[in-house]
Amino acid sequence: MEDVIPPAEDAGELAATLKLAVGRIARKLRQAHAVGDTTLSEVSVLARLERDGPDSPGALAELERVRPQAMATTLAALEQRGLVSRQPDPSDRRRVVMTVTDAGRTVIRDRRSESVQGLANAIEAEFTPAERHELVTALSLIERLAERL
Numbered sequence: 001m002e003d004v005i006p007p008a009e010d011a012g013e014l015a016a017t018l019k020l021a022v023g024r025i026a027r028k029l030r031q032a033h034a035v036g037d038t039t040l041s042e043v044s045v046l047a048r049l050e051r052d053g054p055d056s057p058g059a060l061a062e063l064e065r066v067r068p069q070a071m072a073t074t075l076a077a078l079e080q081r082g083l084v085s086r087q088p089d090p091s092d093r094r095r096v097v098m099t100v101t102d103a104g105r106t107v108i109r110d111r112r113s114e115s116v117q118g119l120a121n122a123i124e125a126e127f128t129p130a131e132r133h134e135l136v137t138a139l140s141l142i143e144r145l146a147e148r149l
Contacts, residue, residue: 029115038083038107041066041074046083046108049100056089056097083107 006013030040038046045060055063061071075098078084083104089095100108123132 029118038111039074041070042078042083043108043111045071045074045078045098046100046104049084049098050105050108054087054097054099056095060098078104 006017008014026040041064044064048060048063049055057071057075058068060075061068064071066074075084075086079086079098081103083101084098085101086096086098089097123135127135
């Protein structure tokens with residue numbers, strides 16, 4: 001099946017095509033992980049805590065754009081598996097903050113390595129050096145787009 005690339009000036013068609021392509025990549029990366037593995041939501045929270053440091057459940061829910069109840073469920077699952085820990089907020093002992101544990105960092109590193117290796121294999125097998133250069137250019141644009149959403 002040949003993909004149809006929309007004209008660059010048609011932002012709506014371009015957006016729809018980009019959404020489908022990114023969705024397919026994300027779905028294939030998710031499917032590469034074993035059943036019962038860490039969910040995409042859990043990995044996102046772990047990565048955020050690793051990158052940005054400890055944060056409250058409410059702030060994490062807002063940053064991840066999910067309801068507080070959904071975040072509570074995600075954090076409970078992570079905490080039960082020892083991937084995050086709950087500690088009193090140093091600035092307000094009535095609140096709690098979540099922190100990624102060493103086991104959580106290992107999960108992130110292993111999952112990232114697996115996904116990155118899969119992508120690297122596909123890029124190496126399917127793309128010429130010139131096409132890889134085009135991907136580099138496209139990545140900066142995609143990153144900029146991601147920041148605007």
